[in-house]
Amino acid sequence: MASVLILGAGYAGLRTAKLLAKHSPQLTVTVVNKNAYHYESTQLHEVAVGTREPADITFSLRQALPKNVDLIIDEVVKVDREKQQVELAHHEPLSYDYLVNSLGFESETFGIPGAEENGLPLIDIPTALAAREHLEKTLAHFNESHDPNDLRIIVCGAGFTSIEYLGDLVYHLPALINQYHLPADQIKIDCIEAMPKVLPMFSQDLADYAVHYLESHGVTFHTSTPITAINPGVVESKESSFKANTIIWTTGVKGSHVIADSGYDQKRNRVVVQNNLSVKDHPNEFVIGDVSAVPDPDTGRMYPTTGQIAIAQADVAARNIRALVAGRSLTDFKFHSLGTVCSLGPTNGVAEIFMMGHWKLKGHVVGPIKKLVNDRSVLELSDIKTMLESN
Ligand code: NAD
Incomplete structure (x- = not known):
């Protein structure tokens, strides 16, 4: 049975695991994550101010992941791409046939002193x-x-x-x-x-x-x-x-330090991937989410890194792993933004929505939209029970 190892259970990793477990039960899927929970990084500011508690923006990975996905709580130290092995802080190294590197972001200081x-x-x-x-x-x-x-x-x-x-x-x-x-x-x-x-x-x-x-x-x-x-x-x-x-x-943020530590060709811990999200010369390896730099095939410029894009990348990475296993050709990643929402507290904000036209919204109308966006994200990563519990 082919094995898929997913590093990180943020938007990108968790969504990939969910899709592979659902559509490819013949694959052995393992997720490694530092914490036993997933957190909604787009809501961290609420915990930092004190308007929400950590429990409101986190959920248990074991609960969210399908039963046929193995979960290892540990820190990834390094990826050895030649040996196809991943070194962990507290467990024996893990081997893989296919790798999804979705280790997420870290704070960027740009070397500014202090x-x-x-x-x-x-x-x-x-x-x-x-x-x-x-x-x-x-x-x-x-x-x-x-x-x-x-x-x-x-x-x-x-x-x-x-x-x-x-x-x-x-x-x-x-x-x-x-x-x-x-x-x-x-x-x-x-x-x-x-x-x-x-x-x-x-x-x-x-x-x-x-x-x-x-x-x-x-x-x-x-x-x-x-x-x-x-x-x-x-x-x-x-x-x-x-x-x-x-x-x-x-x-601003950069990708996980594990990227540089593992010797990837990178800039700010981000790897420029191919249009199908795999790494050049490593067709069995997909780098998605905040550790990736993904070219927009229309403009050649890199897409920004957001939760919405990470989830969309996961859909393509999961589809492409299934295609590789089945010997089919791969799909290129193309992103159609649904829009962007920026909250100004729980009941106000600004939003640009690209559905049925181009909508520019501001004020209290944005409060419920932001909530819908948050709920949709939890639903795409877990299930309706978790979504309702997070409200
Ligand atoms: P960002 O890159 O969006 O903003 C960082 C800002 O800091 C920039 O405007 C930059 O010019 C400024 N800056 C950088 N260096 C500076 C310096 N030395 N002095 C003064 N200003 C400086 O980063 P972020 O807000 O941390 O967000 C990180 C990522 O997460 C982004 O890709 C963002 O789109 C995404 N995000 C999305 C949402 C959402 O969709 N609601 C919410 C939070 C974050």
Whole structure:
């Protein structure tokens, strides 16, 4: 029986496992994942602010995976592609006939001095919880210290994660002010972005709506301000420095370090794959999700890395593994975006939807859409019971 080894149970890996188990019961499918749970990475900001608990955005892998999929909870150390073996931290190496490398993302610091030590990334449940604990402790500390920097929060970057974090932060702030008896007028929130535009993936009117919404809730934006260093309590740019005792580091992500450690030809731990998502000269190996760089066959440019694309890649990777096993020809990956949604707290947001036309939406109408997107993602990765439990 041919064996398929899937590394990582994020959007890409979990979806591939589910499809292979359903359509190819003759394959032995094994998933290796660091944690016994899957987390919805697009909702980490909610845990980091404190509007949601980890249990709301996670579900058990054993429960979500079909019974015929083996699950190993361990950390992948290295892929030995010549031996077709994967080295794990605590188990014996695993051999494979087909490999799906979907190890996901890590925080990107771009080598900026002090970013790793002094910024709070939002990349998984432990880091989101650490950011929340830090924020709550620092705000509470103001009552002892009377240090104005305890009431200052800086969000680095103005991409998706930063804006969604800010949206939940301004929504939840009144509750925190109340809880810790804080002077509301002394709270200061700054967002520092290298590029001239906030939320570059949205059209200007929607990005403007997000900016105005957040500004009207107390956020100050500093665009065209590349961060050059972070010292404890201070974010430095070429022209100014900004003080705050909470510094959220959400300036982008790179692929898993295992990619570089395994000697792949990579850039920022991402492997440029072929149009059918396999790796050049390794036809039995598929790299998908945030560890891949996938060319759009129409433009030649790389697709962005999002949960929606990771799930779409999984559909093609699973189909292509089945095709290889059956000796059929492979399908190329082509992505048709359904749209993009950016929340501004639980009930507001901006969205660009590409279904039955091109819809630009903003305001409270986006709240339910974001919820639909989240529910759809859980449904595609697990089952209706898990989806209902996560509500
Ligand atoms: P991002 O790349 O979307 O945004 C990072 C921002 O930080 C960019 O605007 C960049 O210019 C800025 N930046 C980088 N270096 C900087 C510096 N030195 N100083 C100041 N600003 C700097 O990254 P993200 O928000 O972490 O998201 C990561 C990935 O996850 C993206 O691909 C995103 O599309 C995806 N994501 C999607 C959703 C969603 O679909 N709702 C939510 C969260 C994340």
